[in-house]
Amino acid sequence: MKLNKASLFALIAVLELASDTEKQLSATDIAQKHGISTHHLAKIMRNLTYAGLVQAVRGAGGGYRFSGNVRRTTLLDVIQLFETLESELDVPNWGNNSDPIIGELQSITSEIDNLTKAVLDTITLATALKNTRIRAELKANQASPGRVIT
Template identity: 35%
Template structure:
């Protein structure tokens, strides 16, 4: 199983937010720390915000904070949100893809079970379990 870079960066950002749950992190600071495009980071933050995982405030003193305590945010749930729309295999796409063996395939069910087990295993851990070390004061 391979996660998209969107999910990878989303997890990294949440791990940073979990390192200092009371601090608001600006998108500029996070983009610099993780060396990625601020525009890409903003798209990830928007998805995390729509999912109720982060809160954002604009202006001076603004930034992103966790919407819940780090020990209440399950990693599998985060991956599920960030990987939404990314089918593990073509036949998992909403339209079924172009699979020519869909009607007789015995692999699809096994892959679905494996995908669910992956998420369930991640859900044994929370964001608190993987928080990054607290950032040093500027």
């Protein structure tokens, strides 16, 4: 599976903002922190706002704030704002091709797509953030082995 850039950037932005729901960050802040295109992210933030996952805060010190439910929003909910995750075989007349070999290949890619979606649809933002924190603590602990993780 290869996520398109819009999905990936959206996931990064949503997870960044959802890690602290009080936090307000501009698209530039998020883009600089994660080394991604500000221009591209600005467009994505508009889509996320329209979907109700983030809220634009106007005025000095404004930016974006997470406005969804971290325990009920899944990675798939975010990704599907930008792509369908349906594989397409690069063959003529995709969708109504009667060639049985193509039909079998379609069936296989559909099974893979369903598995992919099933995984992404059960990882909530809360779970992804929890695992992110564990990963960060492990990394910090490896860097300074004397530190105790509480």
